[in-house]
Amino acid sequence: MKSARPISATKIPSSPPPPSPPGELYQPFRPPPSPLPQKYRSLGPAERIDILRNRLGLWHEYAPLITTLANDGFTPPSIEEVTGISGVEQNRLVVAVQVRDSLLSSSFDPDLLAFFDAGGGADLLYELRFLNAAQRVAAAQCVVEQRFDQKAAQELARAVKDFPRRRGDDGWACFSTARPGDCLAYTHFRLSREALSAGDRIAALERAMEAAETEGAKKRIEEEMEKAASGRREGIEGGEGAERVTVPVVRLMYGEVAEATSVVLLPVCRAGEGAEGVGGISYWRRG
Template identity: 60%
Template sequence: MLSVSHPHPHPASIPARHRRAVPHHNCRRRRRFAYVTTSAILLGPDGSPIGGGPRNRKLPFTPPPTAPRDQLYQPFHPPPAPLPDRFRSLDLAQRLGVLRDRLGLWYEYAPLISALSREGFTPSSIEEATGISGVEQNCLVVASQVRDSLVSEDFPADLLPYFDSYGGPELLYELRFLNARQRADAARHAMDNRLEPKGVRELARSMKDFPRRRGDDGWDAFTRASPGDCLAFARFRQSREAIAIEDCVAELERALQVVETETARARVEREMEKAKKKAAGEEVDDGEPDPATRPDVPVVRLMYGEVADASTVLLLPVVRETDGAEALALAPRRTKTDVDLGLVEVDKVWTRWAVVPGWGPVAEVADEAVVVELADGRILPWRSAEEERVLVVANRGRREVVEEGIYVVEKEGRLVVEKGRTLVEMGVGEAAAEVLLVARPPKEVDDMISDDEWD
């Protein structure tokens, strides 16, 4: 690094023994050029000057990542993939030639892409040398891994050649989010129905999403182990979400084309019959509430720090859903409250409590309020697509069942939430408590799923 040094001292201030004899006619010129001179400061690896010197001249320095001399620096290391024996004896130029000329089946030369990545090649450099784009590289590598999982899952060997054609990678690539057993079932279904990549994508998404839909109307009629039933249920759901009756009928017809079990087929046919009556202008009496409609009770999602920022909070006893109605009735009740100091007295000792904001409907009946903890919110009597714990705040002071209410009742030793209309039809006149609101847990704002960029 170069820096400007200070001017030399005046010759008169230098001791005589250190002065050099110079001609008189050069003194003025040398003094004129002596006012500004340059010098070099060598910095060591840690940024400090070599050979002494002021340390306040050190510049901020971040050394680049280092690697052994015989290796290139690689910021990303893909997972190791075994290289076929036929390619291990080939040099770099020959391996690139195999990829460039597509010598062999796609799943045979796909491991070469991972091997080149481990040697320091990037997707762009591989594309420049072989002509295979980054997107296709990713597709080949992932599809080969899916194919290997089929082999390990004892997929029939005589069916594997179906995916050996040039379009095989696109089909297998869509199965990447399924487990090994689901991949085998989906691959067989794709072969039997001659699905294209778009159809395989729809099939894989329906199989992945089916377990999360537990609690939706009609879910019990479909079979999870059947790829056709999973796809039919996805189309069944889309028919119930369609606005135009023509779109509803079209989705149900598509569901009937792929449904496999008899119970699922009967459920789709029953829905088709209702849809056709509505299309013809006939009045249809479903005889059951629409599960897609929201209840009359508030469903709120808690926010991080909401309790700390609330002006008033409530301390409520918590009962698990497995405790039963007896535990719900025996949960402590508030007997005295000191508003000024925030002190609360209850009539008995309890171990589980929940601190919630002082919501108006709950604060009005705080003496009889209790919290029921449900392990899975999808069992609520309305559509809920997320698997998460929820807190049901209920009022034990109101137990008489009316059609417009939502109630906590006991079924087979467990506390469940049911609509008043359903309980009235069942002949139930009294519940364990009336639901005031449902609180869902906090959720991160950014829930995007990241993916690797290959192109």
């Protein structure tokens, strides 16, 4: 029987660092800093749970504690049980703080972030989750400047997300993709085309005008408003001059149909007969 040969392991030599561009020093990878504020990093699970339960501090300070509890094995239902924060709210807080961190690492003015420190700030930032970094910065600035609530922020984010997909549509080139207000204005501009009544169309165009930022967008909306107003006047004038036909209403007495052997319903009038046809026809016959 052959004896087993000893297995030797050798350390694989590490690969040399990638060449750096001329004039730049190579910098090794460093893990990202902990998402927790400094004052929370030394706390145990019980202390973190207590902070979440009592909402101690700003929302973006205690929101990362949810992630640390999840890493420790807590599930969303168990976190809800010990903190009172529902699973939906947990997700909203975690996503909102990620959006906030992306704004911090971008060109967004840090002074404007204080607008989102209030309790509803997480709801506002959560609506921007589907936007890319550049879109988030522009949309967040628009939310601050216009003092949008959650519903308005949601509408703005959807408009910014949808605008590039509308390339080639009528009027699209007059609006700027870099301006969230123009994106929102184009949404109302497009919806005005789908309005059934002239009043609804003009109302949608007025909302578009309020949201528009660039002169090109405002000019295009003004042209559309003039067309809508002109069509509305023509509709009113045409309606006033049209001939009206009065159609009498025949109401059957209770039990009248039940006592009849046969009931025949005849048309009120034929097309083109007008009032004369209405007055000279029998509406129903009982046999």
